[in-house]
Amino acid sequence: MRSAVERQSMPDANNSVVIENLLKKFGDFVAVDRINLAIRKGEVFGFLGPNGAGKSTTIRMLCGLLTPTSGRAQVAGYDVGREPESVRQNIGYMSQKFSLYNDLKVIENIRLFAGLYSVPSNQLRERIEWALEMANLKGQENLITGTLPGGWKQRLALGCAVLHKPPVIFLDEPTSGVDPISRRQFWDLIQHMAEEGVTVFVTTHYMEEAEYCNRLALIFRGRIVALGTPSELKQKSMQGELLLVECEPLGSAVEVLQSAPDVMDAAVFGNALHLVVRDAAAAIPQVQKYLSDHSITVGHIEKIRPSLEDVFVSLTSTHDSEKERTA
Amino acid sequence: MTEQPQSAIIAERLTKSFPGVRAVDHLSFDVSSGEIFGLVGPDGAGKTTTLRMLAGIMPPDEGTASVAGFNVARDPEGAKHHLSYMPQRFGLYEDLTVDENIRFYADLFGVRKSEREDRSTQLLQAAGMAEFRKRLAGKLSGGMKQKLGLVCALTHRPKVILLDEPTTGVDPVSRRDFWRILYELASEGVAILTSTAYLDEAERCHRVALLHQGKLLFCDTPANLKAKLGKGVLSVTSSDPRRSRDQLEHAAGISSLVLTGDGLHVVVDDAARRIPEFEARLNSAHVPFDTIQQVTPTIEDLFVNAVSSGASVHA
């Protein structure tokens, strides 16, 4: 057991979450394959990945709910393997679909969670006031939670998850299905908390939420296959560049382009096509000619910025085919 | 592709209220054959209620719904032969195998055995599920359940498909596979009405209707809607987003400013004019930034703009 002094003098004093060679096996199946990460205090960090890729397993280990097979992880200064109880006392967790009790009043929910998190009685009043303020529900404590509009419920849920002022919080797709204005207000709140030094860990499939993260890690088959800011990922991680092609008829255009040289991927997207090519500038005239040769009228071709989703799909399919080759 | 003269789905002033809330408020739109039409909006906007009325399982309070030429309120059973409805929670029987589920729904639609065998083989093959025929539906992954739902919905060759948030909770790769199938169906002339709360998914539809509190905000192709926004959208990339925000918050010409993970997302009146202005501001305050670029507006931008300005733009 390291002493408190030793803990402070460790190089990861600025990092609130440190993950070193974390490994988790279920029988023969390797769910999490030796990942390494360091997340700073006050950072909003996003965890993306297909279902079954190891995201939830990693989160559970970080929350002290699952013991690692090997490697270590430190959350808020506590080792998840050896001090899971301390980890759990120092984190807040907000689940995907609303986890408060709809038939309780607002104030009753807050008091319930204050009790569950053992908020000390001398701080109780102040924390309750803070939670109400944050959820914009001052003066409405006696409303039944189920009657609140969606965005307000999310904020209340967040308030309840952090009554005990944890230094690290885990959010699981917290704003899916919430209207955009409420979503922006919610993330405003999160960013405020981050500015005050709270580390925020987000998992989501919702690319709009991913954009709010300072850094993103993409997990695929138990490994981190990309790590960086959203812009970095869009610029560097994409295997190639993205073209938007408007043409007629769309259906045959896709088929034709699948076998075109230098076109890495072609897919319908709404009323146009998205093409992944190695070099946009060179590809535009080539594609134009290729399509006209096949009697397809071209309306418009331009290079566009890849979205996070394009990056995601591109990375996972690359790694998929790599695995197939080495298998 | 031949154009069908009559729209496959017509909703006219559809209205439905529940105690205390008007879930759908005089909604009107139409969907053509071969079109993928998106009903987009947050939870509680009225998407599920609208779909249920079109599927004939919930009678509207006012207005008419017409599917494949049938007035759904007057002849729901007639309409049901030509449509497929995939509700939000899968209608699959977890304790039945893939094959048994397919057979069940095929029988309910009166699909003959030989036709069913051919069609299901073809569909399962296309969905990459051919080797899972004998697996219990409960043991499939989320993405596969979704595809199985679609296969069950397609054996009787419906003219109209109604999908309620089919990609919720599904990762982007599976989502892409699913959409590939939808595009193929559309090219075969099927009319597809799908609802989603994922605003970025709206971009994949041919036309989009944005719903907010039961009302239609606007309805048009994503490209048209963005062109109609009449504003420019800028993306500022910076290693210190918070300071950038502090500097630009009160600059002129901004209708909305959002702090993203690695910068700012700003809606301005005139992009060409404001870019150099913002660059100057940030430079004089010594705030580090990489670029300020104009980007295409997102559906979210449209939504926020419409709701906050209180205006609605109908196509």
Next chain:
Amino acid sequence: MTLTRFLAVARKEVIQILRDSRSLIIVVIMPVVLVLLFGYGVNLDLKGLPVYVYDRDGSQQSQDLLKRFQASAYFDVVRVVNDYPALARSLDDGHAKMGIVVPWDFSERLHEGRPVQVQALVDGSDDNTANVLIGYAQAVVQGYSSDIQLDWLRNRGQLAQLAAVSVETRTWYNEDLESSAFIVPGVLALVMSVIGAFLTSLTIAREWERGTMEQLISTPVTPVEIMLGKLVPYFIIGMFDVVVCALIAIYWFQVPFRGSFLTLLVSSAMFMVVVLSLGFFISVISGSQLAASQIALLITFLPAFLLSGFLYSIEQMPIVLQWITRILPARYYVSVLKKIFLKGTPTALLYPDLVPLAVFTLVLALLATRSFHKRLA
């Protein structure tokens, strides 16, 4: 109504029943367990009861009679006493459940062919037991000689009374007074309540809870097809279980079967429709499987158990309860069962029970059909 759609629903239900271990156990094992449980476990029989004897005759014949008592499984002749007070005392302190007094002129009167009476004193504080004991003793005595009458006295310190022989159906038609014969036929009603009502009550509620109902009603299938498709498999299983339980009753527990097998099948089919309709109706109106199963048990199983006459005789119940039993389908079914098994009543005489049962069948089937709509609110 198309056959294909009905069969599709029925096939799905069967597959689901077979794959759900819980319902499989209920359907296969529970009926057998119930029959065995009630056959063996609930034993109202009284055996080896201690008897004191006062033989005033002391002849060969009296000895023969007493040996018969001893040989009977029901009695255990514990002591011989020499006067009335001793006999009375033995009953008072509970050493004996019954005392037998053989008159001084027993053998003489037998020899002369004159009627003779043997006295039996019974502890009257337990009415039920007393009645049973009288019956047993009577059987033993009459087995020895039809000339002998059993003159029994209730030991209450009062004057002796002569009582008539009991007219209880039980005693007349169930000579060995085996209570399993009395109970087992009624178990069929219990079995069918569980299968018919309890299992069926889950079926509609489950589809709503799991989300499959919404998609189901968006297809062309009609409410009648759904209802029949779901209930017919349970009907077949229920009838099969009835036959199995009846066979166990007859061949294992040696319960006599004296009536018409066809009537048994028809009345069972009617009761089956009753419980199926009830179960279906409960499933439609309940919000959840949990609520549905509880209501089903409350409305079908409990009444079948307590008020149908299966275990506790209806005639012995307070008047209010007797009136209540008239609206319980189970009461009529159990009555038919007992009459078919034990009495062999001809079908024509069963109409007082069959007609109400038929009425219930029609009314409840109609109720169930009307209750289910392919609509959300």
